[in-house]
Amino acid sequence: MINVGVLGATGAVGQRFVQLLSDHPWFNLQTLTASERSAGKSYCDAVNWRLDEPFPESAGEIIVKDTTVDCVKDLDLVFSALPADLAGGLETAIADAGVGVFSNASSHRMDVDVPLVVPEVNPDHLGLIDVQRDRGRDGFIVTNPNCSTIVMVMALNPIRNRSFSDVRVATMQAISGAGFQGVSAMEIYDNVVPYIGSEEKKMETEPLKIMGRLDGSVIQNAGFSVSASCHRVPVIDGHTLAIWADVKEEPDLIKDDFRNYRAPFSGLPTQPTKSIHFFDKEQDRPQPRLDRRRGDGMTVSVGRVREGLRFIAMGHNTIRGAAGASVMNAELAVSKKVL
Amino acid sequence: MINVGVLGATGAVGQRFVQLLSDHPWFNLQTLTASERSAGKSYCDAVNWRLDEPFPESAGEIIVKDTTVDCVKDLDLVFSALPADLAGGLETAIADAGVGVFSNASSHRMDVDVPLVVPEVNPDHLGLIDVQRDRGRDGFIVTNPNCSTIVMVMALNPIRNRSFSDVRVATMQAISGAGFQGVSAMEIYDNVVPYIGSEEKKMETEPLKIMGRLDGSVIQNAGFSVSASCHRVPVIDGHTLAIWADVKEEPDLIKDDFRNYRAPFSGLPTQPTKSIHFFDKEQDRPQPRLDRRRGDGMTVSVGRVREGLRFIAMGHNTIRGAAGASVMNAELAVSKKVL
Amino acid sequence: MINVGVLGATGAVGQRFVQLLSDHPWFNLQTLTASERSAGKSYCDAVNWRLDEPFPESAGEIIVKDTTVDCVKDLDLVFSALPADLAGGLETAIADAGVGVFSNASSHRMDVDVPLVVPEVNPDHLGLIDVQRDRGRDGFIVTNPNCSTIVMVMALNPIRNRSFSDVRVATMQAISGAGFQGVSAMEIYDNVVPYIGSEEKKMETEPLKIMGRLDGSVIQNAGFSVSASCHRVPVIDGHTLAIWADVKEEPDLIKDDFRNYRAPFSGLPTQPTKSIHFFDKEQDRPQPRLDRRRGDGMTVSVGRVREGLRFIAMGHNTIRGAAGASVMNAELAVSKKVL
Amino acid sequence: MINVGVLGATGAVGQRFVQLLSDHPWFNLQTLTASERSAGKSYCDAVNWRLDEPFPESAGEIIVKDTTVDCVKDLDLVFSALPADLAGGLETAIADAGVGVFSNASSHRMDVDVPLVVPEVNPDHLGLIDVQRDRGRDGFIVTNPNCSTIVMVMALNPIRNRSFSDVRVATMQAISGAGFQGVSAMEIYDNVVPYIGSEEKKMETEPLKIMGRLDGSVIQNAGFSVSASCHRVPVIDGHTLAIWADVKEEPDLIKDDFRNYRAPFSGLPTQPTKSIHFFDKEQDRPQPRLDRRRGDGMTVSVGRVREGLRFIAMGHNTIRGAAGASVMNAELAVSKKVL
Structure with a gap:
């Protein structure tokens, strides 16, 4: 031990x-x-x-x-x-x-x-x-x-070999991301707060390092850019992301990427059976309340892959995130x- | 009368x-x-x-x-x-x-x-x-x-002379948009539903007609495209939109557009004093609960103009919308x- | 099987x-x-x-x-x-x-x-x-x-030998009690609905049969009366009850009843380790979001035993209830x- | 001025x-x-x-x-x-x-x-x-x-000549009662908190002074007792109270009291047209979201008068309260x- x-x-x-x-x-x-x-x-x-x-x-x-x-x-x-x-x-x-x-x-x-x-x-x-x-x-x-970056890079990972250079993301983030006392009920109930301090900057820089290449002792940043708009919504747990990526391929090919994705290793105790849960047919998923506990909170859910390329990703922000x-x-x- | x-x-x-x-x-x-x-x-x-x-x-x-x-x-x-x-x-x-x-x-x-x-x-x-x-x-x-289209075109209107061809919009839409019985509490409470039937299509077609040019007896559609991702959030009234538009100008110039915008006429009974309320300094506005009743629900609020060009627009969906x-x-x- | x-x-x-x-x-x-x-x-x-x-x-x-x-x-x-x-x-x-x-x-x-x-x-x-x-x-x-009756009789059960004749109960009931489509979001969000059809009558009659005595082939109803006021609140799962019972004994004795209560049998697969979770010291519990999943939803939580005799009971309405x-x-x- | x-x-x-x-x-x-x-x-x-x-x-x-x-x-x-x-x-x-x-x-x-x-x-x-x-x-x-006391005494006022000695009240209180930062979203969302510091004591003492009699230079307290159970619920504004009072008269007589009640004076600028709005027929009112703005927030609404005597009272906690x-x-x- x-x-x-x-x-x-x-x-x-x-x-x-x-x-x-x-x-x-x-x-x-x-x-x-x-x-x-x-x-x-x-x-x-x-x-x-x-x-x-x-x-x-x-x-x-x-x-x-x-x-x-x-x-x-x-x-x-x-x-x-x-x-x-x-x-x-x-x-x-x-x-x-x-x-x-x-x-x-x-x-x-x-x-x-x-x-x-x-x-x-x-x-x-x-x-x-x-x-x-x-x-x-x-x-x-x-x-x-x-937390939001993790959900995004987990969702971009299965399509990282499709070349894209321009990623846009609008987040709908849960209250728990700010800690127990971080958001007062009067601020967020029946409301959306279209600002989370320094969140957009993190989402625009961290993914480039994570998806970059380790070259000797140095990380070469990935070659795409991210433009983020971050919003707090009245949800307890689970960040939902609307993502655009300028891939050239048809949505059906991209769906295959998500459908066929498997983690590159297995057997870690906290690792979920499925790193990505892909909603193939349901047109209104993922949803934070219904899907955040998948894989004990470690699975990221992806759905609504449409031309654009647009899709929705969602993950539990205090567990996976x-x-x-x-x-x-x-x-x-x-x-x-x-x- | x-x-x-x-x-x-x-x-x-x-x-x-x-x-x-x-x-x-x-x-x-x-x-x-x-x-x-x-x-x-x-x-x-x-x-x-x-x-x-x-x-x-x-x-x-x-x-x-x-x-x-x-x-x-x-x-x-x-x-x-x-x-x-x-x-x-x-x-x-x-x-x-x-x-x-x-x-x-x-x-x-x-x-x-x-x-x-x-x-x-x-x-x-x-x-x-x-x-x-x-x-x-x-x-x-x-x-x-x-309703979502109205908020978007009201917000694009002050900058319509800045040339843009690619608009992306992620919506966070209120429950009342679906009518009194349209959304059950079990569906939306503590949740986000990333799908609203036929909403994205409306947002992608209607603005082109509205912002088009009446040429004799025919409307020539506007020359930009819209890619929308529509989501229902737990808010009673007020649709919040995160908008990207590929304008070339600096955010400061665009802020001037919003700041200086005036409606082309005045005096209609339902017309608000200000068609657009522009949040110049506040970094966390507009918010639906705090801003939806501006101008008795007829004012559209705009804020967070950032490079990208990104900004937030919000309006009352059953009144202005x-x-x-x-x-x-x-x-x-x-x-x-x-x- | x-x-x-x-x-x-x-x-x-x-x-x-x-x-x-x-x-x-x-x-x-x-x-x-x-x-x-x-x-x-x-x-x-x-x-x-x-x-x-x-x-x-x-x-x-x-x-x-x-x-x-x-x-x-x-x-x-x-x-x-x-x-x-x-x-x-x-x-x-x-x-x-x-x-x-x-x-x-x-x-x-x-x-x-x-x-x-x-x-x-x-x-x-x-x-x-x-x-x-x-x-x-x-x-x-x-x-x-x-569902509400179950939470109430589970909570009255440990003190059933204290004689009481007059029980009052105000409920704060979860949305799920009405089924998935039973309550629209516009009805209950940011709201309390102080009426649930036929619920009060059930709470006033069912406990008398349940806590009655089987005498040969007939149930002799228990000898107390219940006066209920039932309300729907914006909570997904978990009914909270404020209960008054006219017991003569001091709250400290009643606390002992709850603290020492054990189920009369054990070993049923769905039976929780503790049928009653008693909050002895915490003055703000039970709470539905934090306590409804105790015992996999089968434990009823009791707290805030005060003179009057007043106390709070809470249980998961679609599992235990x-x-x-x-x-x-x-x-x-x-x-x-x-x- | x-x-x-x-x-x-x-x-x-x-x-x-x-x-x-x-x-x-x-x-x-x-x-x-x-x-x-x-x-x-x-x-x-x-x-x-x-x-x-x-x-x-x-x-x-x-x-x-x-x-x-x-x-x-x-x-x-x-x-x-x-x-x-x-x-x-x-x-x-x-x-x-x-x-x-x-x-x-x-x-x-x-x-x-x-x-x-x-x-x-x-x-x-x-x-x-x-x-x-x-x-x-x-x-x-x-x-x-x-705030809760005000709603209660406003609702008891029309029946103060019906003799009662035992009042019970369960409150469902709004978030705004605790100030803007008083309740965190993580505490109250999808939840009920069955405790509000010192609120029950206020509700049990203040009404006796208010409804007491000024005798020379001294207030003689009213001769009833109050037993309160106070709860916070996920509502922005408007306290809802379930009240029991041991009046002897039939509910129909009590309904007349509420129906016929008029304030003892008129003409104050902040005074609402109706101090009490009585819901005679509607079985599911008052409700905070729908009724809190009556009389610009100064009207207290009463409904569901039933035998027991039980009824519901609701008022805007930061305006009337x-x-x-x-x-x-x-x-x-x-x-x-x-x-």
Whole structure:
């Protein structure tokens, strides 16, 4: 068993990490950290559990620690659900102290030697870990993309060999993406908020790195551009994306791509049976409430492939788009014997 | 005073017509029609009033009639909130019987001699009424576009002289657009439905006619294409649109277009003070709950003009996008002495 | 294995039956019936699956039959999700034909020789089956109560030995209780509807039978009265009840009752580990979104026990309050060797 | 004109005050205060306007001041939307400085010489102002009740001569009652929260004072008790109450009370035409979305009078239940020449 911890374990993404790790076949959840205020309490007292999945009793007795390097330096790896303003320095220090850091924070995503990984899309980018080690770091940092970016690149992945250069995407994003207190009910109920801070920029830069090519020790960005318009809608979980890509091929060929897509590997504990669920006939799917729990939240659903080329992609933003993404990255690293 | 009636007065759009007409300075609301089941009842007994505006007591005592040509043939004009399957034949017969028909139904929108009008955008298209008369019709039909189309062309209108050929639009449409019973709560609550029957096709064809040029007796379609992706979201009223248009000019110039836009006429009773409300500084507007009631529901709000060119447009779908559109068309016709 | 069928398998409660039965350790799901329109199709084609749990593939290939006596007369037992207007005659005929009927419909609930059962509350009422058999019926009918009634009697059960005579209950009921099409989004979004047809009457009569005493072949009604006020709120699943009961004892004693309550039996496949989840310290629980999935939807949650005596009860209305109730009744009957 | 100010003008209730006062026929809105952070800005820059009514442009240019006694001591009266922790001391100091304070805060509601007034219910309680003056205070404080309490006492008022001693009430309260940031979307969406801090206690004490009798300089509390269960539901505006009162008379007599009720005075600017809207025939009303705007938000709606005695009451919580209540109290005081 590999000893792991979660940094920032009481927030929305932190709770998802605990849910996914409390009963994990490879990882032994040993340490939970939070703010000073929670340190010293048992996790069940420190956390205000807000997931609709039952509270994992086994984690309840863990005594929460303050978020410091010392508290986690003896672990094999940590998962970071820290807010971006804290994550930058702390993750660097923890990686320097010899621990593998799998982070959901945005701080290091665009660092040149930090892999930004979606397992099915660019597993080879884990090779950048060696670059970090070559410059003397004992541990390493691996990041996963922004939640909307993950859904988009998962959906573009089956058609990446169709050449496209111009991607447009309009998102309809769930409330949980902003954390438990991030959106007030008065803001979003009976409403659409056509703005999510810095989200469009992330969607326009991260995919180019993820779908880029690892060339020696450097990522060569992919050769398309993304123009995003991001919107919050009154949905609890599940980001829905309307995507345009200027592929030349007919929709029927593209449908084949989605229909025939298989992940390039199998057997990771958090990996769903189907990475992509393709709605071939249903004209009104995917829908977040009905489809977000497919593959325990790790499957991305794709439908309505029409000329244009237009299609709809949807995925669970705090599982596939955040905590689950990070856990599966760690599983991938373990399976590749990177640790 | 001009004597008017409403066809299909008990449905969602019908109720909006009654609300807008019950106290109108030019129009005397005389006749309300509905299905046979309601005929003979007073309107207050026949209708299940679902608008959050108070019931217009003055209309309550009108005895509802069955929807036939005979019932309305002595009126000066009628507003049609009929479903498309009924509207086609009935509206033709009523127009032939000498009545001016202002219709929200889709049946005749694309007929070559029927104007498809948004007052601020193509008032001159009312000239097609003469074409109808020239072929011997005593009355005439004027239609208004689909609700999403109206919001889009209102928002494209201030920049129509910037040349663009490729428009993409992702809509986030309100529940009321489907009528009172059109969407069940189990379908849309905590959900997005990425499909609205025939909506995309309407958005891709109607704007070309509306923004086309009346050339003698024929409309020359506008020279751009539209690619639409339409989605239902959990919002009561107000359609939000994310629009891309391939204009060459810088966003700042385009902002000037919106900022300086003024309607080409003024003084119609239903016309708002500002046809377009432009959000210059706010980065998270327009929002349907906060902005749909601007100009009593007749103002279209525009914001988030960014490079791309991308921007957000939002308007009240059952007022500006349906009943109010039709009433303002009739006012325009009256002001142009078409009746 | 016991061969079973579901009557009305395509509706909201029917789909829950299929979900619960498709993988059941004791029951072999063999027959699914629906309206004539669906007959002859495979279940996966006939049903518009709307649950957020994944579609049970094993049931997908079953060919749906029309709902007749002939189609089910060779089964051991059937579960009925029929609407009340159909259920009355059909269930009688099926029971007469020798089949055990476990019905969620209201038609036979108050029949003198039909047990109205909640397993933890009145398992002995299954004795009425003998009364049905004594008058020559080959099969039998067992009913479960209305969804709100179940939550209430489950919550009153731990304190039934505290004498009370006056129960008041205000319900906040979920949308799914009305079926998939029962409530339109325009009716309930941003709204409360303070009326649910015939619900108050059910809540005022059914508990007296359920908590009554089986005296020979007759139920002696319980000696308290219920006054109910029923309201629909914008919640997908989970009925919340504010209950007053005029018990004399202090809240602390009553809390002990809830804290110490254990079901009178164990081991039924659908039975949850805890029939009652008691919130001892949390002052803002139970909440439907967070607590409805406890015990896979079969646990009723109780909290906020205050003087008055007032408390809050909440349960999943289509699982514990409908399909799960019926399935657990059948399991109870099997365990008592009634079949 | 009477010069007035609003304390705490940027919050949810503060914005309602500004909306109601910006165009008031008797009151000249001169001063707006907020936290130090906003002081010095114009109101249009300081406020994040979240009401769906349009922003009152006339108030936009007022320069916001810090909330101190000095800033308002030259006004005739102020309206207080301060949070309870600030209101206590500040309101006392302002009243002592000679200003009439009409407060929506709870701090002074139960003070023995402070009137707790709902105009239609206990206008004579304004007589307590003399008690304040008799002890040397130059100004005075008048309070209005908690939002749920107002709806309840407005609904009990028409039947106050029917003797009842035991009132039970279950509330379904709107999100706006907690202010713009008070309830996060993750807390309340698809959910009911069966707890609102200190609300039940307010509902159990305030009505006894309001419906009590002013006996010389002392209020004799009314002789009934209230048992409340308070719940938050996903509704933007409008509190719905299910009320039981142990009146002896038949529901038909009680219906007459509601049907025939008229306010004891008329002509106040904020007073609605009908203080009570009684739903005589409709079995599913009142409903918050459809009825909250009756009488511009000042009418309380009552319906579903049934034996028990049970009935439903509903009113707009931030207008009739907060800012409008306070403004109408001030109008009443002016009309009684108290200032």
